[in-house]
Amino acid sequence: MKEVFVLAEHRQGELRDVTFEMLAKGMELSQKTDTDLTVVLLGHNVEKFAKKLTDHAKRVLVIDDARLENFNAETYQKVLTHLISERKPTLTLVGHTAFGVDLAPSLATELDLPLATNCIDISFEGEKLVVVRQVYGGKVNVKASLRKSESYIVTLRPATFEAKGTKPQGGEVIKIAPPFSDDITYKRFIEYFQPPAGDVDITAADIIVAVGRGIKDVDNMSIVEKLAEAFGGVLACSRPIVDKGWLPNDRQVGTSGKTVKPKLYIAIGISGQFQHISGMKNSDLIIAINKDPKAPIFRSADYGVVEDLFEVVPTLSDRLLEGKR
Amino acid sequence: MNIIICVKHVPETAEAEIAIHSSGKKIKTEDLVFDINEWDNYALEEAVQLKEKHEGSVTAITVGSEAADSTLRKCLARGADKAIRLTDKAFEGSDSYVIARILHKVIQDLPFELILTGAQAGDDGYAQVGVVLAELLGIPHATMVKKVEPLKGFVKVNRELEGGLEEIMEVKLPALLATQTGINEPRYISIMGIRKAMKKEIQVLSLKDVGLTEEEVGESGSWITVEKMFIPPVEKKAEILTGGVDEITTKVVETLRGKGLI
Ligand SMILES: Cc1cc2nc3c(=O)[nH]c(=O)nc-3n(C[C@H](O)[C@H](O)[C@H](O)COP(=O)(O)OP(=O)(O)OC[C@H]3O[C@@H](n4cnc5c(N)ncnc54)[C@H](O)[C@@H]3O)c2cc1C
Numbered sequence: 081m082k083e084v085f086v087l088a089e090h091r092q093g094e095l096r097d098v099t100f101e102m103l104a105k106g107m108e109l110s111q112k113t114d115t116d117l118t119v120v121l122l123g124h125n126v127e128k129f130a131k132k133l134t135d136h137a138k139r140v141l142v143i144d145d146a147r148l149e150n151f152n153a154e155t156y157q158k159v160l161t162h163l164i165s166e167r168k169p170t171l172t173l174v175g176h177t178a179f180g181v182d183l184a185p186s187l188a189t190e191l192d193l194p195l196a197t198n199c200i201d202i203s204f205e206g207e208k209l210v211v212v213r214q215v216y217g218g219k220v221n222v223k224a225s226l227r228k229s230e231s232y233i234v235t236l237r238p239a240t241f242e243a244k245g246t247k248p249q250g251g252e253v254i255k256i257a258p259p260f261s262d263d264i265t266y267k268r269f270i271e272y273f274q275p276p277a278g279d280v281d282i283t284a285a286d287i288i289v290a291v292g293r294g295i296k297d298v299d300n301m302s303i304v305e306k307l308a309e310a311f312g313g314v315l316a317c318s319r320p321i322v323d324k325g326w327l328p329n330d331r332q333v334g335t336s337g338k339t340v341k342p343k344l345y346i347a348i349g350i351s352g353q354f355q356h357i358s359g360m361k362n363s364d365l366i367i368a369i370n371k372d373p374k375a376p377i378f379r380s381a382d383y384g385v386v387e388d389l390f391e392v393v394p395t396l397s398d399r400l401l402e403g404k405r
Numbered sequence: 406m407n408i409i410i411c412v413k414h415v416p417e418t419a420e421a422e423i424a425i426h427s428s429g430k431k432i433k434t435e436d437l438v439f440d441i442n443e444w445d446n447y448a449l450e451e452a453v454q455l456k457e458k459h460e461g462s463v464t465a466i467t468v469g470s471e472a473a474d475s476t477l478r479k480c481l482a483r484g485a486d487k488a489i490r491l492t493d494k495a496f497e498g499s500d501s502y503v504i505a506r507i508l509h510k511v512i513q514d515l516p517f518e519l520i521l522t523g524a525q526a527g528d529d530g531y532a533q534v535g536v537v538l539a540e541l542l543g544i545p546h547a548t549m550v551k552k553v554e555p556l557k558g559f560v561k562v563n564r565e566l567e568g569g570l571e572e573i574m575e576v577k578l579p580a581l582l583a584t585q586t587g588i589n590e591p592r593y594i595s596i597m598g599i600r601k602a603m604k605k606e607i608q609v610l611s612l613k614d615v616g617l618t619e620e621e622v623g624e625s626g627s628w629i630t631v632e633k634m635f636i637p638p639v640e641k642k643a644e645i646l647t648g649g650v651d652e653i654t655t656k657v658v659e660t661l662r663g664k665g666l667i
Contacts, residue, residue, distance in 0.1 A: 091566070150572070154545065176532075178566040181524070182548045185536035188502075194628035195502070197531050211629075214637070215529050216418040220425070220432060221637045224629050266545040266577040273563060273571040287666070293419070311667065323587035335567055344666050351419045365664065367657065368643060372420055376637075383660065384643035385653055396654045400667065403658060 082115040085172040087160070088122075088133060089179055091151070092272065095129050098175035100243035102236055103136040105202065106173055107246060110138075113204055115170055119251070122159055124149035134251035145258040153182045154267040155260070160187055162259035168231055171209070176235035188233045194226040197235045209234070217353050218376035238335070239358040278330045280314055287313030288342045290333055290360070293320040294349020294370065294389055301326055303393050304348060310400040316340070318350045334359035349389050352377025369393070406461040406555065408452045409520045411508055411535070412445040412480060414473035415528040429633045441476045444523025448584045450591040451553060452521050453484035459555060461518075462486045466511065468496060468504050474607055481602035482594045488605065493612040495619050500627035501529070505537035507622065510615045513542060519560070520581040524549050532583075539581035547576050548583040 086106045089096045103119065110117040116138040121130055124146050133140045141163065147155050160183075164172060174180040176198045188195035194209075196202075200221075201212035209226045211234060226232055282288060289308040295301060308315040315331065322332045333340055334356040345363035349370060350356060357380050360366070368381035371388050378384045385392055416437035424433045441449070452463045464487040465480035467473045477488040491507055499507070512520065520542075522535035532548070539546035551571060552563035559578055563571045565585050576582075612622065624630050646656045661667045 096567075152574075153547075178549050178564060181532045182536065182546070182564070185533035186540035186546065188628070189505075189537045189540035195533065196629050197533050210632070213530070215634075216416075216423060216432065217527065218637070219418060219423050220634050222634050223632045225632055226629050227627065266580075267547070268575040270561075270573040270575060272566075273573055275569060275571065319586065325590070329569060332569070336565055337569055339568075344661065365661075365666065366643075373645075374422070378643045378645075379637075379639055379641060381643035383657070384645045385657070386645055387650060387653065391650045392654060395650050396657060399654045399658045403662075403667070 082113075083118045083167060083169040084110045084113070084115050085118050085120050085164070085169040086137070087120050087172065087174045088129065089175050089177060090123060090126070090129060095132065096175070096177070097243060098177055098236070098238040100136065101238065101241040102173045102175060103133075104244045104246075105236065105241045107136070109171065109202070109204070113170065117249075118169065120160070120163060122148045122156055130253050134253060135248040136246065137249055137251045139252045139254055142253060142255050143258050144255065147264055148258070150269040151179045152264065152267055152269050153186065154264055156183050157187050157190065158260045159258065161190055163256070164191055164193075164231060170231060172231070172233045174233065174235045176237045180235045184233055184235045191231075191233075193231050193233055194229050195233045195235075196224065196226055198237050199234055200237050200240050202234055202236070214354070217351055219374060237354065240354075275329055278328045280330065282314050282316045282331060282333070283338050283340050285314040285340070285342050287311045287344045288316045288333075288340055288360075288363070289313050289346045289348065290316040290318065290350060291321060291348050292318040292350030292356075295321070298324070298326045300390070303390070303397070307346075307348075307393050307397045307400075310397045311344075311346075313342075313344070318356050347377055347381065348393060350377055351375050352380060406455055406459040406519060407517045408455060408461060408463045409512055409515060409517045410445070410448050410452045410463060410465050410480065410485070411520065411522040411538070412449065412465055412467050412476055413442040413523070413526050413528075414439050414467060414469050414476040415442045415526055418528070425634050425636070430631045431634065439472060439475070441479055442523050442526045442528070444525055444527065444584060444586060446523075446591050447586055447588050448521040448523050449480055449483055449485070450589045451584055452519075453592075454589060455519070455553065455555065456484065464489065464515065464517075466491065466508060468492075468499070468507050477607050478599075478602045479594065481605050482598035483592060484598075487608070489608045489610065491610050491615060493615075493622070495612045495622050498624040498627070498630075499622055500629045501526075501531040501534045502537055502628045503622050503626045505534045505541060506626070507615055507617065508534070508538050509541040510617055511610060512538070518579050519555070520544075520579075522581065522583045524583040524585050535581055535583040542581070544579050544581055545576050546581040546583070547574055549585045550582045551585050551588050553582060553588075
């Protein structure tokens with residue numbers, strides 16, 4: 081029986097959500113194409129993960145080795161090259177994460193298999209594999225097809241596919257000896273590093289005023305600071321504001337920052353790319369202020385204001401302060 | 406330390422009106438402003454800072470049309486020593502796998518200890534050129550790089566993971582590193598830099614110079630082919646508050662008051 085592979089992703093003793101999102105999509109694809117769903121689990125002392133994953137797939141291939149304890153593109157690639165060459169899955173799903181982007185392109189190149197990265201949908205049309213991707217900061221979608229192949233590799237965007245619960249699959253755990261004898265030679269994991277936190281915890285705030293690149297200049301930051309104060313909320317931001325050093329990194333909302341769920345989230349001059357959206361989409365109420373009516377942020381907001389932020393923000397601050405008097 | 410940077414000339418689209426070309430396979434770019442890809446801009450700065458600390462040279466390479474010269478000039482003005490543009494009609498329709506193959510053919514004959522690329526391109530978001538290129542060259546790589554420290558024979562890097570966490574890795578040289586935004590503070594270009602850059606020559610190479618066949622590039626060599634582009638369907642739409650600024654802000658305040666949020 082042909083297989084669909086899902087590469088389990090885990091870090092610091094936890095299976096990551098993207099694993100279950102890929103398993104849900106993988107299950108759907110394997111049912112449609114009459115193939116088995118197989119999880120590939122690489123790590124060290126991962127029996128607990130293996131057991132949990134048996135609920136979600138027909139089988140779990142476990143490669144347990146001290147050299148696989150932490151993600152490392154070198155060792156992971158060695159193992160996966162071996163497994164994919166041996167078992168020839170029709171498709172291998174990998175997360176489009178910091179791990180996946182470090183691994184999938186070199187793996188596909190070594191195996192000479194077509195790869196599509198950062199996909200938000202995927203389906204087989206006959207033997208042809210068709211994917212949907214987002215380009216130009218989420219303003220345009222692309223439907224694309226891959227070069228015909230026996231086996232494909234696809235990275236899926238996290239927080240895009242729903243991790244549905246299925247009835248326990250009672251999958252079989254199969255242990256495989258690590259297919260490499262030589263030591264790690266060119267890439268060594270040293271340790272994790274958590275940048276120190278500041279004094280404001282944006283995840284605890286009820287009201288968040290978030291500012292993006294639309295603010296243009298550090299000198300303009302005072303108008304959003306004032307608004308945050310008028311709301312009695314905290315000031316947060318999109319990534320470019322941290323990159324420029326205008327706010328500390330613990331104020332960043334998004335995949336590489338914090339995930340927040342305030343009662344009110346006001347996005348100002350933020351375009352709404354998925355890395356930002358996935359950090360704030362579960363807020364109770366979202367208001368977006370952006371001068372571009374086509375900005376993707378309006379697809380995630382409850383209320384939109386299509387205006388120049390430099391006019392709206394100061395007026396809104398005044399209104400709020402008036403009301404308080 | 407000899408460093409090669411791979412850069413891409415991309416349209417700025419965050420604030421622009423986007424229209425799809427009549428072919429349905431690309432966007433109209435006539436009215437868009439192009440610049441160096443945001444992630445590559447950080448790779449460029451990192452390369453120049455490393456050169457300033459460890460000597461050597463910086464060579465900037467792009468696959469693109471003549472218009473991409475402005476991005477290469479920017480690299481030269483900011484401190485790159487040499488610029489190469491790979492241009493051929495046959496390259497049109499190439500996906501990022503083919504772009505990596507084209508770059509590989511040229512880079513394999515150049516001396517280098519380090520290759521820097523951006524972690525992704527802001528336009529198509531593949532995040533794969535660097536890693537494919539490293540594999541073709543047979544050298545190690547690290548992506549999402551937030552810190553680079555060259556040591557004897559290897560480089561120590563911080564890779565950015567999700568949620569702000571980083572991992573520290575040691576990667577043997579020569580290596581390819583794909584930089585994440587925020588790794589440094591890109592400098593402004595001096596007038597003198599611009600003047601000097603205008604005088605420098607940009608080396609232009611074609612398909613023949615590169616040594617690939619027509620079949621190996623363009624759509625025929627690609628892993629992935631665009632079938633159609635479309636404006637994403639809207640699942641949930643914000644209620645747009647209209648009127649003048651006074652009216653809108655009043656509506657915002659009333660709405661929030663109604664919900665007990667203020
Ligand atoms: C691995 C990875 C991780 C990332 N992690 C994160 C993350 O955690 N968080 C994050 O935010 N991003 C993250 N990003 C970056 C993300 O892809 C975007 O680049 C970023 O979110 C864009 O920020 P922005 O919306 O502020 O800027 P832009 O996309 O440049 O948008 C600016 C917006 O401001 C509007 N604007 C401009 N002027 C005005 C005005 N006068 N009035 C009103 N509106 C105006 C424009 O119309 C535009 O929509 C990550 C990227 C990568 C590759």
